[in-house]
Amino acid sequence: xxxxxxxxxxxxxxxxxxxxxxxxxxxxxxxxxxxxxxxxxxxxxxxxxxxxxxxxxxxxxxxxxxxxxxxxxxxxxxxxxxxxxxxxxxxxxxxxxxxxxxxxxxxxxxxxxxxxxxxxxxxxxxxxxxxxxxxxxxxxxxxxxxxxxx
Amino acid sequence: xxxxxxxxxxxxxxxxxxxxxxxxxxxxxxxxxxxxxxxxxxxxxxxxxxxxxxxxxxxxxxxxxxxxxxxxxxxxxxxxxxxxxxxxxxxxxxxxxxxxxxxxxxxxxxxxxxxxxxxxxxxxxxxxxxxxxxxxxxxxxxxxxxxxxxxxxxxxxxxxxxxxxxxxxxxxxxxxxxxxxxxxxxxxxxxxxxxxxxxxxxxxxxxxxxxxxxxxxxxxxxxxxxxxxxxxxxxxxxxxxxxxxxxxxxxxxxxxxxxxxxxxxxxxxxxxxxxxxxxxxxxxxxxxxxxxxxxxxxxxxxxxxxxxxxxxxxxxxxxxxxxxxxxxxxxxxxxxxxxxxxxxxxxxxxxxxxxxxxxxxxxxxxxxxxxxxxxxxxxxxxxxxxxxxxxxxxxx
Numbered sequence: 306x307x308x309x310x311x312x313x314x315x316x317x318x319x320x321x322x323x324x325x326x327x328x329x330x331x332x333x334x335x336x337x338x339x340x341x342x343x344x345x346x347x348x349x350x351x352x353x354x355x356x357x358x359x360x361x362x363x364x365x366x367x368x369x370x371x372x373x374x375x376x377x378x379x380x381x382x383x384x385x386x387x388x389x390x391x392x393x394x395x396x397x398x399x400x401x402x403x404x405x406x407x408x409x410x411x412x413x414x415x416x417x418x419x420x421x422x423x424x425x426x427x428x429x430x431x432x433x434x435x436x437x438x439x440x441x442x443x444x445x446x447x448x449x450x451x452x453x454x455x
Numbered sequence: 456x457x458x459x460x461x462x463x464x465x466x467x468x469x470x471x472x473x474x475x476x477x478x479x480x481x482x483x484x485x486x487x488x489x490x491x492x493x494x495x496x497x498x499x500x501x502x503x504x505x506x507x508x509x510x511x512x513x514x515x516x517x518x519x520x521x522x523x524x525x526x527x528x529x530x531x532x533x534x535x536x537x538x539x540x541x542x543x544x545x546x547x548x549x550x551x552x553x554x555x556x557x558x559x560x561x562x563x564x565x566x567x568x569x570x571x572x573x574x575x576x577x578x579x580x581x582x583x584x585x586x587x588x589x590x591x592x593x594x595x596x597x598x599x600x601x602x603x604x605x606x607x608x609x610x611x612x613x614x615x616x617x618x619x620x621x622x623x624x625x626x627x628x629x630x631x632x633x634x635x636x637x638x639x640x641x642x643x644x645x646x647x648x649x650x651x652x653x654x655x656x657x658x659x660x661x662x663x664x665x666x667x668x669x670x671x672x673x674x675x676x677x678x679x680x681x682x683x684x685x686x687x688x689x690x691x692x693x694x695x696x697x698x699x700x701x702x703x704x705x706x707x708x709x710x711x712x713x714x715x716x717x718x719x720x721x722x723x724x725x726x727x728x729x730x731x732x733x734x735x736x737x738x739x740x741x742x743x744x745x746x747x748x749x750x751x752x753x754x755x756x757x758x759x760x761x762x763x764x765x766x767x768x769x770x771x772x773x774x775x776x777x778x779x780x781x782x783x784x785x786x787x788x789x790x791x792x793x794x795x796x797x798x799x800x801x802x803x804x805x806x807x808x809x810x811x812x813x814x815x816x817x818x819x820x821x822x823x824x825x826x827x828x829x830x831x832x833x834x835x836x837x838x839x840x841x842x843x844x845x846x847x848x849x850x851x
Contacts, residue, residue, distance in 0.1 A: 315592060338718050339718045340715050350701060354718075375607065375706075376607040377603070378603050380594055380596060382573075384573055384575075384596045385572065385590065385596075386575065386590070387587055388591060399595060406717075407715050408715050409713050409714065409716070409717075410704070410706055412711050412712065414594065421655045426606065426607065427610075447592055
């Protein structure tokens, strides 16, 4: 039964669902304060940051789970691998969302059931967890955006 | 201002979907450019190849591949890859050799044989490669990014779907007269409106195709050009390949996120604009002095972004500029008189070289069927994506 399938993140360590709240897991430079997503563990990329730039300045940092839509689009045709598409293909929507606190734009698919008609630039959205693809063993999940009012 | 180099020859293999090996296209383009220059292959002291990553090992070492096809001659050789800016990087490699006095005559070649459909990452499981991950985790194809820019333009600057369609109609009309263009067919607003939505708000005819093609240039020092009997060659006084400046706040392929502007404010000039600005500074000319521009219209909407990035109008003024007819042949500043990517489709490593071929023919008055009257200066710009991009200025 599909309902008993295990749920696993499609990628380890990029987001958390602890305490029922979905957050993106990035890093932050302890020297200059610049946040990064996806995780940057190599060195702070702010060329004017005077931190050690050996990675020791980067600490774990969960990004805010809400933001405003910067732009959005959808895919009406099946993309090539490595995207794993259900059969038949299901169109999906992608949103670029501006995080006010971090002053950055982060991409994510939009939770199923929401199309481009439900979105507008500037609209407030929040993170949720959704199924990206599944196989016989498990459903593989990923962060997704959804309108706050939903 | 830096010293100029001379363009002695330009040549192309027509764009299309020919289904043959990329080396054949590059070879044809190289021979055409050499003939145009009145030189032979053994005259070439340096050959720069622009790499293709979708044609196996010969594509990764394109300089040597083309040199072998032309016949090993002992010329110095280089190969380079910079996504869509690969061709401009190859021109720049040749230019640096010429300006350093290390050679007099150089040949630059780029060619591609493109697969059908969406561009996809090169094969194999690479879960630490952002280009692989954007497909796996987001389904973020290239058209998705183009559509995100297009939607943003609609929301911020009031662009309409018909504005996007009008870009296609214009470029298709320009391409009618270009024997090297792949699509040489009039397109109507209605055709664009009725084409299938690929990535809302962009439709099939808003997005450039992928093509086979080859382009080549013969470049030389000004002194060699004079000795060769070309008193007034087309000159390249500037070529810019600057990186973005931190924080890069405009989403780019294959990014999951932009840089954060929390600590450092976004730069005065966003990436595309910075690329063009550096070229203007180097050439000592401004957008007002241009006769034409070749811009990288990966999508119709992106052409409008370019108008602003290269200073043809203020931010937010592109729709008005387009609607005024200024950017059509016969207008104040024709954009993409070649027909652009809309008429060519993209042959990645050849495209930036093809743009300079078009500038060359326009500046010589040889762009039959699409000639910009009295062309004296042109710019060719390219956002290579993945942090690469280029701007080339040519004058006569």
